[in-house]
Amino acid sequence: MFFTKSKTAENNIENVKKRLIRRFAIIAISTSFVVFLTFSLKLVKEEDNQIALYLNSFQGFAQQYYQRAPNSSIAVSPNITAYYDSAFLPDNIKLEMPYAKDEVTRVRSYSEDGFMVYHTTFLSNGNEIPLYLTIDTRTLDFGDDNWDILLSISTLLMLFLVGILSVSTKRMFDELMSPVVELSQQLRDEERSKFTVSENTIDEIKQLTNHLNSYTQMKERVVKQEMMFAKYASHELKTPIAIISGAANLQAMKEEDVEFQAKQRHRIIDAADNMQSTVEILLNIVKQENAATSDQVWAVNEQAIPISELSKKAKLGVEVELVIAPNTTLSFPLPVLKMILKNIVNNSIRFTEQGSITIHVATDHISVQDSGTGLSDKNQTDHGLGLLIVRRLCNVHGWSFELKDNINTNGCIASLIKKSR
Known part of the structure; x- marks a missing residue:
């Protein structure tokens, strides 16, 4: 458990930001060091080239000095010595012999004891005289007095650039992750x-926010529908239970x-049958059985749907008519069809004071038309509550459901259409 918490703490945005800045700093320092080292070596090499050219330039002076006063060696400058016999060369220079003729030979260029030798020959009084011009590579200064200053300035500049990079990375990371932090706090x-x-957020996070809002609305809608469904299921079960209880009590009175007694028993049996059908349908919905994938169909006729049961709650002056197309077969089991029609007709009866309610049943289409008050802001919710079970049953069995105004009768049209596979 402790390990899990530690890993969670290490992966929060603040620690990720620190690790990112640290890695960028390491990369920046490493890159700066490589660049600095490369340029330093390049400068040293260029300095050696200048020293070699400087050494080569004293060839003529060395020959003139020898012709004026022949000697084994002579200092032609404070830093350059000319040797006219290899036997008189210093021991450290002798160890590196032989030297290429007419070329500058570099020995340990990057070391403090490094040196250069230019070897050539010239004629003096008809004799060929060897010439060795030597110089220590670190004795001649080409701005070396400022080398420490150059190193210091380069180091400070490198650290300054690393600091700028770290600050820029931190600001960029904060701008990128601030919407995520904001969303996390809102969650x-x-x-x-x-x-x-914020409006300046990148499009991907805006899209994520829109999806979160959609999921939130969907969750609220599903919760509301589940509450409505539970309320409806409770009503559908309580009604037959109340009928059974009332009929049983009445039986005891007479x-x-x-x-x-026979009448009450008939009421009890009908209520029990209705409750059994309701329970089976509700369990079918809860299990989310998709009847749309089944090829089983049920024949429907007027005997299967007693119009008297659908019209018994209709007000005086309201006529309920049932029209079934010939050879109609439905993917609804008959108990499901009865419950669907019962709910739709009950809603139509609730909002129809006079006129008619017409039920059309065909293989791929079912409609209920009434001459009631129609849809409005006042009764829209009532219709939705009463027809929630219809929508759920249609979804389970592969049908679509729509409730809209009937422009011809100022009432409503409830339409069920079978979805194509």
């Missing part, structure tokens, strides 16, 4: 129903009345 707020980010 911790359980009461928040909408997430927002035990000698045979006709009365």
